[in-house]
Amino acid sequence: MFEPLSKKLSHHFLDAFSNSDVACLSEITPQGLDQSTVVSSNADLAETLGIDANYLDDPDTLKMLSGNFVPSSVKPLALVYSGHQFGVWAGQLGDGRALTLGEINVSGELWDLQLKGSGTTPYSRFADGRAVLRSSIREYLCSETMNGLGINTTRALCLIDSATPVYREGVERAAIVCRVARSHIRFGSFEHFYYRGEQDGLKRLADYVIKRHFPDWDVGPCGYRKLFENAVQETAKTIAKWQSVGFAHGVMNTDNMSILGETIDYGPFGFIDTYDPKFICNSSDSRGRYAFENQPSIGLWNLNALANSFTSLISTEELTSILQTYEPTFRIQYLKLMARKVGITDSNEADSKLIEKLLSILGDEKVDYTNFFRSLCHYQPRGENAFLASLLKNSPDFNSWCADYDDRLGQVTTPPEERRSKMLAINPKYVLRNYMAQEAIDAAEQKDYSLVNDLLSILQNPYDEHPEMERFAFTPPKWASTISVSCSS
8 A cells, every 4th residue: 555645745845934034935725626637647757756656646646736635734835036037137926826735755855746837826926826738738748858868857747637717818728737846946036035135034045955955064154155056066067958959948037047956947948940049939038038049148147146145145255256167167068068969978178169160050051950969870980971961951061070070080989889879878869849749739638648648758768769759850840930939838
């Protein structure tokens, strides 16, 4: 007999703050969904969390995860935070459509379980606190895609559909994603206390994050330095991974940046199809602030905003010194990743020119980013490489690049088959392209959830071949270019 999920939940955040005079959370009762139905449950994540996967389909569990039943041991809460949105201070924000049910202890590490789309909270402002089915499918699939790609991210335990109507451009169905993360604390969580002048609250929050995630660290000046340094380093590494796989977040506000450097809050994201460094995935981003090529610099901008919030904990000189490590960390990580994508395991600074030249050619020739690098895995030095030549339309610039590439591969000691194997393990065959998500959405709106689950299976293992799903590795259909996503998606 397995233990009910509710019995596994603890409430460390609530315990840490409920008896303080710091207003940073609200205990909330979720608003349930009508005629709720499990669209998909994530057996892989359930196993990681020590949950019997069959239990996710249990009627009592469905009631809890759809907001229709709150066991007495569960104390749902919404967290307050603030933030800069599109570079402008937006003031108080918070969990406007999400509730944290509690934490699960997995081998000494705590993981938050959160319902997204569970109704209004004190931080909903004028919204209804709901998530629609289409956006929930996108978040469910993309968070698992990112995990499959080896990128630090929130994850999704299950996706629930309903008959509850919500009103956007038209009438849509409400849904809930049960998302899981080591933490939902954001840069904006610290900004909230800083801009309110609540230094005690800021210190309490920093102490909580250290005690929960870094118990070996001392709470105090040394721990605060390590916490900020970790945020800088992990953010740089995560964004380097984004750039290497062609992922655009779309809304890198400070309230959407995790203090642990994880990818959080999937809204108007997009993976690059045809390579374009100026790719804007968010139709709400009229000025291109969050364009693909801007993500590394926006990461630093956001860290500077976080640094302001740490000025009562760390000296300005120390903050400045730590911030200066961001760009070299990003460059080193990005070069390492991109060099591995082209089969170079002993990268050096000179390789950056080879990679820059290649990306410039891909942009000029409008080449599919994911498919090119997957095809490059089969490159034969000084060979015909007809398929690659066809992708590049026999570009003279690409032919010139191949000559330089051949010379560089000649310096690599890795045997060809081993090089190929390593390239296949870092160049995915599948990513969640917008048209794939849209096909799954269209089917789900007709109560056919099979494609959601089919995509989940390949995106959790994006480096495998999956011949039965081969069509999703092809260049996107022409209609894919008409898909538009925004901050409301």
